[in-house]
Amino acid sequence: MSIFIDRSTKVLVQGITGKEGSFWTKHMMDLGTNVVCGVTPGKEGQEVEGVPVYHSVKEASLHHDVDASMLFVPPKFTKDAVFEALDAGIKKIVTIGDGIPLHDMVAIRQASKEQGAMVVGGNTSGVISPALAMMGSFPHWIERVYKKGNIGVMTRSGSLTNEVTAMVVKAGYGVSTLIGVGGDPVPGTRFAEFLELYEQDEETDAVVIIGELGGTMEEEVAEAIKEGRFTKPLVAFLGGRTAPKGQKMGHAGAIVSGGKGSVEDKIQALTSAGALVADRPRLVGTLLEELGVEKK
Amino acid sequence: MKLYEYQAKEVFEEVGITIPKSKLIERIEDLDDALKEVGTPCVVKSQVLSGGRGKAGLVVFTKTAKEATEEASRLFEHELKIKQLLIEEAVSIKEELYVSITVDPASAKALLIVSKEGGVDIEILASESPEKIIKEPIDMRYGLMPYQASRLAYKLGYDAGISKSLKKIFLKLYHVFVQYDAELVEINPLFITEANEVVAGDGKLMIDDNSMHRQPRFEKGQSDYKSDAEYEAAKEGIPFIEFDGDIGLMCAGAGLTTTVYDLIHYEGGSVANYLEFGGPNYKKALESMQICLIVPSKVILVVTFGTIARADVMARGIVDAIKELQPDRPIVTCIRGTNEQEAVSILKEAGLEPIFDTEEAVRKAVELAKGGRL
Numbered sequence: 001m002s003i004f005i006d007r008s009t010k011v012l013v014q015g016i017t018g019k020e021g022s023f024w025t026k027h028m029m030d031l032g033t034n035v036v037c038g039v040t041p042g043k044e045g046q047e048v049e050g051v052p053v054y055h056s057v058k059e060a061s062l063h064h065d066v067d068a069s070m071l072f073v074p075p076k077f078t079k080d081a082v083f084e085a086l087d088a089g090i091k092k093i094v095t096i097g098d099g100i101p102l103h104d105m106v107a108i109r110q111a112s113k114e115q116g117a118m119v120v121g122g123n124t125s126g127v128i129s130p131a132l133a134m135m136g137s138f139p140h141w142i143e144r145v146y147k148k149g150n151i152g153v154m155t156r157s158g159s160l161t162n163e164v165t166a167m168v169v170k171a172g173y174g175v176s177t178l179i180g181v182g183g184d185p186v187p188g189t190r191f192a193e194f195l196e197l198y199e200q201d202e203e204t205d206a207v208v209i210i211g212e213l214g215g216t217m218e219e220e221v222a223e224a225i226k227e228g229r230f231t232k233p234l235v236a237f238l239g240g241r242t243a244p245k246g247q248k249m250g251h252a253g254a255i256v257s258g259g260k261g262s263v264e265d266k267i268q269a270l271t272s273a274g275a276l277v278a279d280r281p282r283l284v285g286t287l288l289e290e291l292g293v294e295k296k
Numbered sequence: 297m298k299l300y301e302y303q304a305k306e307v308f309e310e311v312g313i314t315i316p317k318s319k320l321i322e323r324i325e326d327l328d329d330a331l332k333e334v335g336t337p338c339v340v341k342s343q344v345l346s347g348g349r350g351k352a353g354l355v356v357f358t359k360t361a362k363e364a365t366e367e368a369s370r371l372f373e374h375e376l377k378i379k380q381l382l383i384e385e386a387v388s389i390k391e392e393l394y395v396s397i398t399v400d401p402a403s404a405k406a407l408l409i410v411s412k413e414g415g416v417d418i419e420i421l422a423s424e425s426p427e428k429i430i431k432e433p434i435d436m437r438y439g440l441m442p443y444q445a446s447r448l449a450y451k452l453g454y455d456a457g458i459s460k461s462l463k464k465i466f467l468k469l470y471h472v473f474v475q476y477d478a479e480l481v482e483i484n485p486l487f488i489t490e491a492n493e494v495v496a497g498d499g500k501l502m503i504d505d506n507s508m509h510r511q512p513r514f515e516k517g518q519s520d521y522k523s524d525a526e527y528e529a530a531k532e533g534i535p536f537i538e539f540d541g542d543i544g545l546m547c548a549g550a551g552l553t554t555t556v557y558d559l560i561h562y563e564g565g566s567v568a569n570y571l572e573f574g575g576p577n578y579k580k581a582l583e584s585m586q587i588c589l590i591v592p593s594k595v596i597l598v599v600t601f602g603t604i605a606r607a608d609v610m611a612r613g614i615v616d617a618i619k620e621l622q623p624d625r626p627i628v629t630c631i632r633g634t635n636e637q638e639a640v641s642i643l644k645e646a647g648l649e650p651i652f653d654t655e656e657a658v659r660k661a662v663e664l665a666k667g668g669r670l
Contacts, residue, residue, distance in 0.1 A: 075506065076509065098575070099506045100506055101477055101504055101506045101507040101510070102399060102477065102479060102504035102506060102507060103399075103436065103474070103477055103504070103507070106399055106404050106405070106406070106436055107404075107436065107437070109401075109404035110404040110405070110435075110436070110437070113404065125603075137603075137604060138603070139603040139604065139633075139634055142603065142633070142634065155551075156551065157549060157550060157551025157552070158549050158551065158574075158575075158603075159547075159548050159549020159550075159551055159552035159553075159574055159600070159601050159602065160549060160550075160551030160552045160554075160555055161551070162552075162601040162603060162632075162633065163552055163555065163601050163654060166601070183550060183551070184506075185399065185401055185479075186399060186401040186404065187401070190401075190402065210551070212551060212554060213554075215401060216401075216402065220402070239551050239554040239555040239558060240554045240555075240557075240558065241558050242557065242558045242561040242562075243554065243557065243558075244539075246347070247537065249537075249550065249553075249554045249557070249570070250535055250549075250550025250551070250553055250554055250570070250572060251550045251551070252504075252505065252506065253401075254550065254554065257480075259418075259419035259420075259422050259423050279562070280559065280562075280655065281555065281654065282655060
């Protein structure tokens with residue numbers, strides 16, 4: 001098993017005829033993702049990689065069973081596209097757009113929570129269960145990073161995920177499911193909300209979170225461990241420990257503000273909950289070994 | 297995008313929030329006219345985007361025209377290159393409050409935050425006396441309801457007149473928050489004057505950068521950037537921050553760049569600039585290096601682990617940029633990811649010694665910055 005996506009997940013692609021959409025649809029299918037249909041208004045009747053295209057999500061879902069929607073939609077139109085997917089009753093949505101307006105993300109998160117749906121992103125590469133399936137833009141063919149195994153990975157960053165996950169793989173581990181929650185201040189779904197899925201997943205023996213300064217998502221993970229909602233071993237790596245106060249470091253969400261979000265606070269919260277924090281990417285694998293996590 | 301105080305106050309005034317009488321000047325010659333309009337005593341306020349202006353001596357209370365002239369002259373000659381001063385009427389203050397509206401990511405709501413202890417650093421207040429801060433969640437579908445604003449205003453314990461004014465200000469501030477796609481809108485301090493008027497003593501308005509396409513009113517000009525390098529980077533759409541250390545970073549991805557920034561400090565080095573040339577900018581090696589070279593640094597460190605941003609394309613870009621720009625300082629490269637074998641040969645052919653391990657590359661850069669050899 002894996003979480004969020006596997007080979008049985010029936011995926012619709014919004015924005016499938018665009019450059020990004022068609023390119024990544026091909027790679028998603030190459031990995032084994034079950035892409036059943038796509039949507040681009042005005043392009044009904046066309047096909048992309050043998051997949052039929054419809055004018056609207058509603059129309060597509062009349063002809064296909066759909067479990068999840070993958071959005072390749074520009075940030076300005078993301079809110080509309082997410083609401084269209086929600087309106088068609090889709091409960092798993094991944095949006096990779098970088099630059100979604102803040103107030104749009106508030107509306108997206110609020111609506112999806114109320115409807116019991118999970119939106120992953122924006123500003124992310126998406127979700128991948130290596131050797132099985134993915135929704136997003138991962139170069140799944142890089143074995144140094146995307147190797148199947150028993151470690152769940154959650155991350156706020158893209159390039160840093162390669163760096164850290166490569167170290168996990170180098171230590172002899174692999175990944176069950178990797179979820180990029182994204183680098184924005186308001187991600188659709190937060191670290192702690194995925195922990196429950198990893199907790200129940202038989203193929204995940206431990207979780208690595210790749211966090212950074214800003215916000216309170218890492219603190220919520222600590223809370224979940226303290227309250228017993230997550231009981232598996234957890235190792236964190238956090239970027240921005242030496243970042244100057246009040247400085248936004250790259251991601252819109254990576255800033256200490258209102259006295260909250262410093263890496264020191266996050267380390268304190270996580271270690272007091274019993275998680276281990278790696279000072280350097282290289283040490284993530286070592287700490288998994290220290291926790292006695294089996295390599296399989 | 298962070299607005300200047302005078303811009304935030306312009307917006308406040310437009311929605312009907314009372315602000316003190318004031319006049320913006322850009323040269324000392326205009327001070328007399330401003331003083332005629334505003335009167336003395338007055339407050340001379342530097343229009344800079346950093347916080348803590350009072351403590352830094354950038355906001356000064358002056359009693360006479362002579363004092364105002366002295367302070368204004370001093371500030372115009374300040375090393376921070378202050379370009380604008382707001383000359384503002386000194387109101388007679390009875391009390392100072394704090395009020396702000398921001399987004400709460402976990403609950404997906406807006407948050408109206410009020411305290412009777414304004415004028416202080418709200419972060420310090422939040423950690424030392426959180427009980428003195430009142431928070432009201434706002435469902436953004438419906439907006440701030442009048443009853444919420446009213447309930448909060450009366451909770452503060454003022455007389456009916458002031459409470460009514462506060463309620464109106466909360467509602468107007470929420471209007472600004474929505475209209476300008478704000479990350480944060482804040483009035484600190486919000487004055488209650490001797491005449492029981494409620495007046496915005498300061499103004500902070502931060503517009504969400506991702507919403508700038510639908511906020512055409514405010515555009516950043518060259519003078520709004522801290523340096524030429526920051527302006528050049530912004531024009532190219534390259535994320536860039538200037539610091540005052542030794543090592544120029546030219547890395548890919550926000551998280552990785554931030555981590556390299558940390559590792560340099562762990563190794564006892566310092567950072568001259570943060571620059572991301574990954575993602576959509578991975579073909580902009582030349583532009584990126586050009587910007588890095590504007591900054592006084594001792595070495596440039598390139599660290600990437602690109603996927604869509606192919607390693608070979610980035611390596612080729614670096615090599616071409618070196619040929620064209622003939623940098624006057626060493627370049628350390630650690631380029632990995634898609635097609636990294638090709639990247640290695642491209643770098644080696646150009647006489648560079650590619651490194652594969654981030655920490656090793658960081659140590660090399662720190663050593664070079666301290667005067668070591670390549």
